Amino acid sequence: MENNETQEISLLEIWNRLWKNKYLIIILTLAITIIGVGTLYFLNKDTGVATSSLEFKFLNIEQAQYPDKTPFNFRDIISKESLEKAKYSDDEFKDLDVDALSKDERTSIARNEVLNKQNEVIQVLYEIKLPVKYFKNNKELVKDYIIALSNQVIKRASDANNSLKVVNNLDSQIIENADYLDMIDLIKSQYSVLTNNYASFEAKFGDVVMNGSNIAELQAELINWYTITVKIDDLKTRLIDGRYSKDPEYKKTELKRVNFEIAQLQAERKLLSEMVKESGLTESEAIGREIVELKNAIVYLEMLKEYYNDEDKPAVAGQTDFDREITSYIEQLEKYTLEYDQFNKSVLDINTSVYYTMGTKILTVKKQYNMVLMSIVVLFLGGAVSVGAALVKEAVLNKKEN
Numbered sequence: 001m002e003n004n005e006t007q008e009i010s011l012l013e014i015w016n017r018l019w020k021n022k023y024l025i026i027i028l029t030l031a032i033t034i035i036g037v038g039t040l041y042f043l044n045k046d047t048g049v050a051t052s053s054l055e056f057k058f059l060n061i062e063q064a065q066y067p068d069k070t071p072f073n074f075r076d077i078i079s080k081e082s083l084e085k086a087k088y089s090d091d092e093f094k095d096l097d098v099d100a101l102s103k104d105e106r107t108s109i110a111r112n113e114v115l116n117k118q119n120e121v122i123q124v125l126y127e128i129k130l131p132v133k134y135f136k137n138n139k140e141l142v143k144d145y146i147i148a149l150s151n152q153v154i155k156r157a158s159d160a161n162n163s164l165k166v167v168n169n170l171d172s173q174i175i176e177n178a179d180y181l182d183m184i185d186l187i188k189s190q191y192s193v194l195t196n197n198y199a200s201f202e203a204k205f206g207d208v209v210m211n212g213s214n215i216a217e218l219q220a221e222l223i224n225w226y227t228i229t230v231k232i233d234d235l236k237t238r239l240i241d242g243r244y245s246k247d248p249e250y251k252k253t254e255l256k257r258v259n260f261e262i263a264q265l266q267a268e269r270k271l272l273s274e275m276v277k278e279s280g281l282t283e284s285e286a287i288g289r290e291i292v293e294l295k296n297a298i299v300y301l302e303m304l305k306e307y308y309n310d311e312d313k314p315a316v317a318g319q320t321d322f323d324r325e326i327t328s329y330i331e332q333l334e335k336y337t338l339e340y341d342q343f344n345k346s347v348l349d350i351n352t353s354v355y356y357t358m359g360t361k362i363l364t365v366k367k368q369y370n371m372v373l374m375s376i377v378v379l380f381l382g383g384a385v386s387v388g389a390a391l392v393k394e395a396v397l398n399k400k401e402n
Contacts, residue, residue, distance in 0.1 A: 014391070017390065017391060017394040018387060018390055018391070020394070021390035021393060021394065024386070024389070024390055024393070025383070025386040025387060025389075025390050026386075028382070028385065028386035028389060029379070029382040029383045029385075029386040030382070031382075032378070032381070032382030032385055032386070033375070033378050033379045033382045036378035036381070036382065037374070037375050037378055040374050040375075040378070045133075045137060046131075046133040046137070048131070048132040048133065048137060048365045048366065049106050049129050049130070049131055049132065049365070049366055050129065050130050050131075050132050050139070050142040050143075050146070050363045050364070050365045051127060051128070051129050051363060051364055051365075051366065052127070052128050052143075052146045052356065052358065052362055052363040052364075053112075053125050053126070053127045053128075053356070053357040053358065054125065054126055054128070054146075054150055054354055054355060054356050054357065055123060055124065055125050055126070055354070055355045055357065056126070056150075056153055056154070056157075056353075056354055057351060057352065057353050057354070057355065058154075058157040058160075058161075058348075058351065058352040058353075059157075059160075059161070059204075059348055059351065059352075060072075061124075066156060066157055066160040067157055067160040067161050067163075067164055067348060067352075068160035068163050068164060070160065072153075074109060074111055074126050075109060077109055077126070077128065077149055077150070077152070077153060078102075078107060078108070078109045078128065078149070079102075080098065080099075080102040082149060082152055083098045083101060083102055083149075084098050085152060086145055086148040086149045086152065089148045089151075090144070090148065092141060092144060093141070093144075093145060093148070095136075096134060096135065096145075097134055100134060101130070101131070101134045104131050104134070106129060106130075106131045107129065107130055107131060108128075108129045109126060109127065109128050109129070110126070110127045111124060111125075111126055112124070112125045112126075112127060113125075125357060128146055128149070130142055130145070130146070132365055139363070139365055142363060142365070143362045143363055146362060146363060147362065150354045151354070153354070154352060154353065154354055157352045158349060158352055161345055161348040161349055161352060162345060164344065164345070164348065165341045166193055166194060166197050166337050166340055166341055167193055168190070168334075168337060169186045169189045169190045169193065170186060170187075170190055170330050170333060170334050170337070174186065175330060179245055179246050180239050180244050180245065180246060180322070180323075180326060181236070181239060183326055183330065184232065184235055184236050184239065184326070186330075187230065187232065187326075187329055187330060187333060188232050190333050190337065191222075191226050191232075191333065194222060194333075194336060194337060194340060195219070195222070195223070197340060197344075198215065198218070198219040198222070198340070201215055201344060201347075202215055202216070202219075205347055205351075208347050210343055210346050210347060211346075213343070215343065218339065218340065218343060221336075222336050225332065225336075229329075230329050235325075235326070235329075238322065239322065242318055242319065242322060244318075244319045244322050244323075246323075
């Protein structure tokens, strides 16, 4: 009982001493807190690192390539060259020390794969980290700079989209130097190129709708035009029957070439026939297919020979109409080629973008110290020191009085 009373008296005495020095405790606690928090703030100010996680979307990105098959190296995003380009993309970055930024070990980029339950990659994210001190600790400035860096990749991909045009076999210089038979072959070749591109497009993107048209409709229109209007085999037959030619001298040159090819094929055919005879088999049992193909090729070349050998025969009246017809087919096919290129680029551009996983916030900034937590800790430490100082003061005064 006596001990409890003594303890109660001691606690009460301590409380009285603290209350007596309450202003000292308050002032000293505030002073320590202000000095401590201020010191931590200045120490912490330049430790901030901005982190942004983003995903690029464009053709061939899964193979680490740009749409035109050139390599996409994600580390180039923070190369000194890229950092320089981003700096000069806007005057707001004019004070940025790119050299120091590129050398800072905290400037980094990492590739992170997101996997599903089957351990398959479903998303690839790129995490960029930049020290904010080089941006005067301005979070908005860092945000704009990261956007500028990512836009460089998107611009490179968009430029690559623009280069993915269909091979044009109908170039004006080629057509100008081509005779009618070559023009027919060029039409056939360009049609084949276009249909192959349509098939490739559908395999990648499906039946896309763009500006009221879909890819299947465009392809169907091309096929109908070619099979119903052009009728390439009929066109070639009419050419040979009409003996049309833009340049008689051209026919003479081609006649020499055809004669040479006929001689070669006939020699090859003779050799194969002799081999079949020696084998004791029939052509169909041995290598008859090759012989039949050679025969067909020779028949076709003989037909061309007749066409080219008639260089002195004046063109019939129908050549003007034939010229106008084949020219219109070439012009129309060029329009179909341009239409495909425009459609393809529009779809590629729509599918070329950058996605920030943090949304419009773009980034987060993390510093070495949590200022809220550290301020509370400093406040408690300041209070403890102040209480200790007040008790020491009272102890010294009591000692003097005694």
